Amino acid sequence: MTHEHLVIGFECSYTPPPPGDEAMAENPFQMQHMHWLRQHPYSCRENLFLSQETNALRDELLAYKKAGGGTIVENTTTGINRDLPALRQLAKDTGVHIIAGAGYYIDCTHTEATKKMSVEKLTNSIVNEMLHGADGTDIRCGVIGEIGTGWPITESEMKVLRSTAHAQAQLGCPVIIHPGRDPAAPAEVVRILQENGGDISKTVMSHLDRTIFDEGELLEFANMGSYLEYDLFGTEMLNYPFNLKVDMPSDSQRVKTLAFLVKEGYEDKILMAQDIHTKNRLTKFGGHGYSHILKNIVPKMLTRGITQHQVDKILIDNPKRWLTFK
Numbered sequence: 001m002t003h004e005h006l007v008i009g010f011e012c013s014y015t016p017p018p019p020g021d022e023a024m025a026e027n028p029f030q031m032q033h034m035h036w037l038r039q040h041p042y043s044c045r046e047n048l049f050l051s052q053e054t055n056a057l058r059d060e061l062l063a064y065k066k067a068g069g070g071t072i073v074e075n076t077t078t079g080i081n082r083d084l085p086a087l088r089q090l091a092k093d094t095g096v097h098i099i100a101g102a103g104y105y106i107d108c109t110h111t112e113a114t115k116k117m118s119v120e121k122l123t124n125s126i127v128n129e130m131l132h133g134a135d136g137t138d139i140r141c142g143v144i145g146e147i148g149t150g151w152p153i154t155e156s157e158m159k160v161l162r163s164t165a166h167a168q169a170q171l172g173c174p175v176i177i178h179p180g181r182d183p184a185a186p187a188e189v190v191r192i193l194q195e196n197g198g199d200i201s202k203t204v205m206s207h208l209d210r211t212i213f214d215e216g217e218l219l220e221f222a223n224m225g226s227y228l229e230y231d232l233f234g235t236e237m238l239n240y241p242f243n244l245k246v247d248m249p250s251d252s253q254r255v256k257t258l259a260f261l262v263k264e265g266y267e268d269k270i271l272m273a274q275d276i277h278t279k280n281r282l283t284k285f286g287g288h289g290y291s292h293i294l295k296n297i298v299p300k301m302l303t304r305g306i307t308q309h310q311v312d313k314i315l316i317d318n319p320k321r322w323l324t325f326k
């Protein structure tokens, strides 16, 4: 899985509940609220602290391993409460390889100190997280990202993008991007990375499921050469609170889009994940858990014209190639 979170505090994305449901914001987390939480995952404060569920996460990772999973890229960057010692402990306890992410999430999580940093300083901080260790530990990150960008891209996000490209040019390492919620956002980020010496063939564009809907626009973007990541498998909701104009696709629609991209020749560029970042998605609380793709989505893909060989490319070969330093 190339885009997951295990230990994350996502309070930056808190969104007030719809009128009439205000009390849900502070309600303790309860099983009887699970349907509501699936529809409004960012409107109950307690749901945003996946980091409180270390024991459940250990069980999740053991179940993931049993389902055939070997590695998880954990994309929690500075701003959303990265906890590298906790990740190291989870990896030791379960034998699942966990690859941590370097760099910074979206603008609203940048501190004043981060906003004041020059591109050179930001580059050095990212390179340091990759080569020597992050957050005062000796734990080195294995990818840059998820690097957070909004729409429009802010000045501070622009500096982080430029420093990401400079760090990638130095290290030959994998990069993963969280684009803004506009169909034009992914291409704009790719252009900025390219102009600053980034390697697009080693860059993942995340969250395409909620970003590009038109097939022509998708092919145009695919042609720019990044990996194309569909990473919200398991998330089905009526009203997507971060952009009410967007209809969040179902898992069946996601599989249809993957089959389309495979038919168009992009099987070497597709990546998949579940981007779990709230508590309600854990199996402990009746959610789909980290094994959803392996257990439920792969069998569906095989019934929709995607071969086992192509599934292996998407789940094994493509992640391996992306994660290998040049």
Ligand SMILES: CCC(=O)NCCS(=O)(=O)O
Residues within 6 Å of the ligand: 005, 010, 080, 178, 207, 210, 232, 242, 275, 277
């Ligand atoms: C930290 C998790 C994250 O950024 N997830 C993306 C959610 S969405 O923007 O695709 O809704």
